[in-house]
Amino acid sequence: MSQHFVRVRFAPSPTGPLHLGGIRTALYNYLFAKRHGGTFILRIEDTDRKRFVSNSESYILETLKWCHIEPDEGVGYGGPYFPYYQSKRWNIYRFYINQLLEKGYAYYAFDTDLDLDKKRKEYNDRGLIFSYNYKIRMDMNNSLTMTKEQLDAKLQSCYSYVIRFKIQPGEKLNMYDLIRGNIIVDTDYLDDKILLKSDGVATYHLANTIDDHLMKITHVLRGEEWLPSMSLHILLYRAFGWIPPHFAHLPLILRKDGKGKISKRNADSLDFPIYPIQWKVPDTQIIIPGYRELGYFPEAFVNMLALLGWNPGIKREIFSLQELINFFSLEKINKSGVYFDLKKANWFNKKYLNKKKEEIFSFLCEELKKRSIFYKKDFLCKIIHLTIDRIHFIHEIWEHSFYFFISPSSYESNFFNKICHQKSIFQLENVKILLSHTSQFTSVNLKPLFQEDQKNRHQIMQLFRLALVGVLKGIDIFMILEMLGKEESIQRVEKLINRIKEKI
Ligand code: GLU
Secondary structure, three states, X not given: OOHHHOEEEEOOOOOOOOOHHHHHHHHHHHHHHHHOOOEEEEOEOOOOHHHOOOOHHHHHHHHHHHOOOOOOEEOOOEOOOOOOEHHHOHHHHHHHHHHHHHOOOEXXXXXXXXXXXXXXXXXXXXXXXXXXXXXXXXXXXXHHHOOHHHHHXXXXXXXXXXXXXXXXXXXXXXXXXXXXXXXXXXXXXXXXXXXXXXXXXXXXXHHHHHHHHHOOOOEEEEEHHHHHHHHHHHHHHHHHOOOOOEEEEEOOEEOOOOOOEOOOOOHHHOOOOOOOXXXXXXXXXXXXXXXXXXXXXXXXXXXXXXXXXXXXOOOOOOOOHHHHHHHOOHHHEOOOOEEOOHHHHHHHHHXXXXXXXXXXXXXXXXXXXXXXXXXXXXXXHHHHHHHHHHOOOOOHHXXXXXXXXXXOOOOOHHHHHHOOOHHHHHHHHHHHHHHHOOOOOOHHHHHHHHOOOOOOHHHHHHHHHHHHHOOOOOOOHHHHHHHHOHHHHHHHHHHHHHHHHHHO
């Protein structure tokens, strides 16, 4: 295989937003294409008009853009094999289905829904499962069981029909999946799948096979849910006389609670987001935030996603997109399902935060501007430096740094109620004295002053923190003091003393 001819496609159906599994399929296709200097194509598989959701396409395009994995060819990008929408390729499918009919690989089936239900029931009553296959097709109402004249008459009198693929039984079909290795399927167990529906629309199987061939796709990388269709697709390629592409079926992304795979259908019941970017539900207009809106960086999201089912073979987890391309190989994709872990996703985001100091700075400036608070750049940079370890997302900077800029106006009520007594006032007065006698107001100098009263130290420190922050959170208290300065620190202690006095 010449590496320069790798052509892969991401072929989503526009039935709603992409979920983690979908965008990971796109990513692996992209990485594989780029790794081999190939072409990454976007094809929209919109054969199923009943499930069509209008804003899915723009969603898909925007998501790929956000992840920086844009196609080289396809919907929104053009290319030599257009149209890249299956709904615009009906005449192509018609042409090829006729070939299958002529060669005897496909046949017309006129069975009505009622006929099929009756048969299904008959089989059911005998404890059997009905499957439209080689065993029963000769008992059904199709072109295999009628003369040419009868068939022509039926076709001319506008009987509704479907076209089915005629599976040849008695073969152990040997297939190869680049991730799972050899797979053998007994064709006796395959049914005669519909290729063309009664409304004249090609089914996924037919359209997908024809398009992959005509678009010169060399590798099909898609979700494991399509593995059961592989045998049909291989047989279709054979029937057309075409060489099939290589197949690689990607492992499912599973829920950590053991309740199966993640999907659009169970999105609501999951305790983690499954959409890359926000999705506006067409019926209700409800907006479901995605990773982008929740503050994940695209680089972190992509890095996390790449390692969800693939390992680079080295002990390292942080990879730029270019590095992912350099390391990517299908051999290192997991065979079994992978569990999604939100904590790990957050960890990835955190890893990228250190490179985002400018953005954190701008965010903090905006927060301050909203409140008409102004500080020097050096001071803000120091605050960022002191608090960055505590955050995973840019927007978290404010809740971890507000107390450097705003004196508490209220206090954590649970704790405040507990400390409302004379002893606290006494302890805080002592703190105040210690502070006012310190000339070098640095954390290094202040720390030793509070070591002495070991017995009550913990309680005093909590009181002290409450005075400075308003809640029992925040960075090292002596560092807070240094940043606030002597005057402000003392004022905050006094403020809490007064509040306690008012209360008791
Ligand atoms: N249209 C299919 C989907 O949305 C694509 C399957 C394939 O890649 O062959 O999952």
